[in-house]
Amino acid sequence: MIMKKKTDESVYGPIITKRDLHKANYRWLMSVETFNYETQQGASVAYALSPILRKIYKNDDDYVEALDNHFQYYNTQPWLAAIILGACVAMEEKKGLQAKQAVNDFKVGTMGPLAGIGDSLLMTMLPTIMGSIAAYMALENNPFGIILWGLLIAVIFFLRMHCFEFGYRQGSKIVTEYGDKINYLTEAASVLGITVVGSLIGSVISVTTPLKFEFGKVTTAIQPMLDKILPELIPAALVWLAYDLLKSKKLSMTWVILLFIVIAMFGAAFGFLK
Numbered sequence: 001m002i003m004k005k006k007t008d009e010s011v012y013g014p015i016i017t018k019r020d021l022h023k024a025n026y027r028w029l030m031s032v033e034t035f036n037y038e039t040q041q042g043a044s045v046a047y048a049l050s051p052i053l054r055k056i057y058k059n060d061d062d063y064v065e066a067l068d069n070h071f072q073y074y075n076t077q078p079w080l081a082a083i084i085l086g087a088c089v090a091m092e093e094k095k096g097l098q099a100k101q102a103v104n105d106f107k108v109g110t111m112g113p114l115a116g117i118g119d120s121l122l123m124t125m126l127p128t129i130m131g132s133i134a135a136y137m138a139l140e141n142n143p144f145g146i147i148l149w150g151l152l153i154a155v156i157f158f159l160r161m162h163c164f165e166f167g168y169r170q171g172s173k174i175v176t177e178y179g180d181k182i183n184y185l186t187e188a189a190s191v192l193g194i195t196v197v198g199s200l201i202g203s204v205i206s207v208t209t210p211l212k213f214e215f216g217k218v219t220t221a222i223q224p225m226l227d228k229i230l231p232e233l234i235p236a237a238l239v240w241l242a243y244d245l246l247k248s249k250k251l252s253m254t255w256v257i258l259l260f261i262v263i264a265m266f267g268a269a270f271g272f273l274k
Contacts, residue, residue: 077118086167
């Protein structure tokens with residue numbers, strides 16, 4: 001009787017193909033918003049990696065153990081998470097279950113920083129800046145605004161479809177060796193974004209007051225006086241009001257929008273805003 005020897009999981013070769021990585025990337029993007037309150041994105045991670053893990057671990061018990069290791073709490077920015085998952089694939093392909101703890105530590109250690117970077121830069125700052133620029137061009141009847149926005153979406157789509165493969169080849173090196181420089185990049189981009197968004201307030205939001213101050217035969221328009229104090233003072237004040245209401249969580253985004261519609265209607269009706 002010949003006994004089958006269990007495969008030594010400590011020795012692996014390069015068996016993951018580019019097609020495997022693209023398939024895992026697609027499965028991740030299509031399932032990443034499948035949340036649950038216990039593991040958040042954990043189910044999506046296990047689903048995305050399951051074909052690759054099956055290819056790495058031929059033994060059923062080892063395969064289940066690897067799946068369980070990934071079916072843990074995980075929650076970060078989805079686009080950048082693909083880079084981390086790609087790096088985890090490279091680690092497991094090389095070391096098998098010996099890399100189990102290292103893979104888990106790697107995911108947990110990068111989860112928070114990537115969430116901060118991704119949410120601030122990719123999910124908030126980039127759409128705000130580029131969307132504002134495109135909208136301003138549209139207001140000026142410049143068709144390049146929609147072209148610019150379409151090009152940005154195309155670039156983002158291309159990068160998202162190759163994040164997994166990039167992480168597989170370079171992800172761990174970037175995070176471990178260049179982690180400090182990523183923080184500098186984030187701070188610089190934050191300053192740039194705040195500057196751009198601040199300058200767009202005066203160019204995109206057009207609100208003035210037609211009120212005039214009359215004293216005897218002297219008539220003085222209020223708007224020029226406000227401009228001497230601070231150019232575009234009314235738009236800046238309205239933006240500050242919206243920001244303060246959202247930051248303090250006194251009103252939701254929907255209620256803030258409705259509030260400003262009411263302010264605009266009453267301001268135009270009673271003549272104190274234009």
